[in-house]
Amino acid sequence: MKTIKGLLLVCLAFITINASAAWDIYKSGLSVNGGYYDCQLDGLSPNFQNNFFGRYTSAGTIQVDFAEVLTFKNAASNVCTATMRYRVYRTCDTPPAFSSLSLSFCCNFGGTDCSGGACGPDVSNTGDQKWRAVPSSTLNLLSGLTQSGMYVIEVYFEATGDDSGGCTNTKYSSNGGANYRAYFEYEVNDYFGDSNFTSPTWSGDGANFTVANNSTTSGLTGSEANRTHTPKLNVASGSGSQYISTQIATWDSQQEWYFWVGRDGVGGAPSDLDANNQQAIYLYANESNLESGTVDGYRILLGQTGTSFIRLQRIDNGTATTLFTSTSGIPTSLTDYGITFKVTRSQLGVWTIFTSTLPTNSTNSQATPTPNSCPESLSTVNQGGATDNTYQPSANGHFGFMAIHDNTPEGRAAAEFDSFRFRALPPDTYVAINGSVSGSVVENATLANNYAIGVDIFNP
Numbered sequence: 430m431k432t433i434k435g436l437l438l439v440c441l442a443f444i445t446i447n448a449s450a451a452w453d454i455y456k457s458g459l460s461v462n463g464g465y466y467d468c469q470l471d472g473l474s475p476n477f478q479n480n481f482f483g484r485y486t487s488a489g490t491i492q493v494d495f496a497e498v499l500t501f502k503n504a505a506s507n508v509c510t511a512t513m514r515y516r517v518y519r520t521c522d523t524p525p526a527f528s529s530l531s532l533s534f535c536c537n538f539g540g541t542d543c544s545g546g547a548c549g550p551d552v553s554n555t556g557d558q559k560w561r562a563v564p565s566s567t568l569n570l571l572s573g574l575t576q577s578g579m580y581v582i583e584v585y586f587e588a589t590g591d592d593s594g595g596c597t598n599t600k601y602s603s604n605g606g607a608n609y610r611a612y613f614e615y616e617v618n619d620y621f622g623d624s625n626f627t628s629p630t631w632s633g634d635g636a637n638f639t640v641a642n643n644s645t646t647s648g649l650t651g652s653e654a655n656r657t658h659t660p661k662l663n664v665a666s667g668s669g670s671q672y673i674s675t676q677i678a679t680w681d682s683q684q685e686w687y688f689w690v691g692r693d694g695v696g697g698a699p700s701d702l703d704a705n706n707q708q709a710i711y712l713y714a715n716e717s718n719l720e721s722g723t724v725d726g727y728r729i730l731l732g733q734t735g736t737s738f739i740r741l742q743r744i745d746n747g748t749a750t751t752l753f754t755s756t757s758g759i760p761t762s763l764t765d766y767g768i769t770f771k772v773t774r775s776q777l778g779v780w781t782i783f784t785s786t787l788p789t790n791s792t793n794s795q796a797t798p799t800p801n802s803c804p805e806s807l808s809t810v811n812q813g814g815a816t817d818n819t820y821q822p823s824a825n826g827h828f829g830f831m832a833i834h835d836n837t838p839e840g841r842a843a844a845e846f847d848s849f850r851f852r853a854l855p856p857d858t859y860v861a862i863n864g865s866v867s868g869s870v871v872e873n874a875t876l877a878n879n880y881a882i883g884v885d886i887f888n889p
Contacts, residue, residue: 452502452556457586457602459513460494468584468609469602478604481622482582482613491570491582491613496530497561498586498602499549509596511560511588517570519578520612530568532560532586560588577616577687577805577850584609617850618828619675621658626673632717633829634671639663641845660830661693662844668836672719674711674829680822682776682856686712687805690731690830691767691845700843701761707732708844711829712772713822714744719829722747725820729772729782732833736760739812741780743819753780753815757787767845771808776856778818783808805850856888 458467458477466477482491496513511532518524536542538549538557549557570582585603589596603609614620619629624642626635638660662671690708694700702708707730711719714726724747730740738758742749759768771783785807828851832844863883 451592452500452506452508452590453600454498454500454586454588454602456499457497459496459584462490462492463494468586475609477611478609480611482611484614484617485571486616487571489571493564493568493570495561495563496532497559498532498588500558500560500588502556502590505594506590506592507594507596508558508588508590511586513562513584513586515582515584517580517582519576519580521578524583530562530564532562535559535561571615574615579620579622580613580615582611582613619849621660621847624658629675631673631675633673633719635673637662637664637671638673659845659847662832662834662842664834664841666836668705668834668840670720670831670833672829672831674714674717674719674827676717676825676827677851678825679853680824680826681853683854684774684822685852685854686772687770687808687848687850688846689767689769689848692763692765692843693845694764695838695842697764698839699762699764700839701763702732702737702759704732704734705835706840706843707833709831709833711827711831713820714827714829717827719831727820729770731759739782739784741782741815743817752817753813755782755812757812759787760789763788769807771805777816779814779816781814782812784810784812786810858886858888861885861887
């Protein structure tokens with residue numbers, strides 16, 4: 430009995446020692462533009478996940494100042510290396526491969542931090558360590574971006590180590606494998622990632638729209654649905670029209686508009702456009718009140734009895750005149766769909782309307798997905814257009830969205846709008862033949878019956 434008892438004690442002691450030989454990452458984070466953001470933070474909610482960093486142009490900077498992880502190790506275990514993996518991509522694009530930032534050993538808790546101060550908040554945990562990296566050159570996450578849209582900053586951290594002192598295993602700080610994602614807008618007017626109508630300022634009936642956190646529109650694909658904030662009509666009762674508009678300070682001789690519109694049914698019921706439920710996108714208005722009896726401008730109108738065709742209209746003192754109607758339209762009995770648009774106007778007043786593939790299914794979903802963030806690449810179907818130069822968009826004109834609705838649950842809640850981008854372009858060079866010349870023309874036998882033609886070159 431004594432011999433057996435002694436053997437059991439030895440086995441239990443062995444088990445205890447190995448159970449305490451452990452290591453892992455228990456905190457991770459990074460500093461961006463001078464602010465610190467936790468990714469993994471034991472027991473608390475990290476503030477990097479789903480953070481919106483704002484709206485940027487190509488002249489801006491999203492700079493990673495440093496990244497770090499905190500690790501622990503017990504008994505014979507060891508931690509050898511640490512790394513941050515990161516990538517930046519539009520929500521509608523295929524994510525690229527991860528880039529790496531190696532984190533160097535900084536300090537043991539209780540010692541001196543690599544930045545010169547005390548290392549760690551808890552000196553009693555002598556196995557705790559900090560790993561840190563300050564990029565040797567500016568790590569601007571906007572570098573190399575060329576396309577406008579909503580972007581994802583995706584990161585995770587890893588460390589190598591071993592329970593028995595080696596470096597053969599890898600552990601992760603990765604949000605359970607989903608990684609940590611923050612967002613920003615690039616070279617756009619508004620993707621509503623800030624969940625409000627204040628930047629830029631939208632006037633009108635903002636109280637009757639809700640910026641829905643993650644639109645349920647079926648066309649959203651992949652990672653895009655993670656951070657899609659879509660203005661959606663939200664009227665308690667009654668019929669009428671609701672609008673939001675924003676002022677654009679600078680216009681030029683030519684313009685391009687990009688945007689997305691959708692319909693989202695309530696509880697699976699069809700959210701049809703019809704004569705009483707319409708969506709109007711005001712490309713240019715000379716005043717902010719789109720319901721005004723004196724407003725002039727141009728708009729795209731969706732909604733009529735039966736198939737809803739796309740109409741380009743001119744607005745004169747609040748009255749609409751249709752300039753163009755598409756030959757393809759949106760069928761009825763659709764519950765949930767979205768369409769991207771690109772509309773162009775040349776300096777000669779030539780309007781052209783491009784869309785993504787229009788939905789064709791008769792039930793529940795659209796034929797072709799139309800993600801929010803890529804209207805410039807998806808709006809490839811030329812629906813046609815018209816020429817009208819009655820109004821030439823000028824400084825401080827307005828862009829806006831209007832939902833006309835009846836008193837049904839669908840009518841009061843189905844309309845959605847998102848992903849607005851505007852481009853003002855300088856005039857193109859073009860040649861015009863005017864049919865006459867100034868001065869005298871000398872004719873001789875070899876030039877008899879020939880005519881001199883005047884040619885004007887504009888914007889050479």
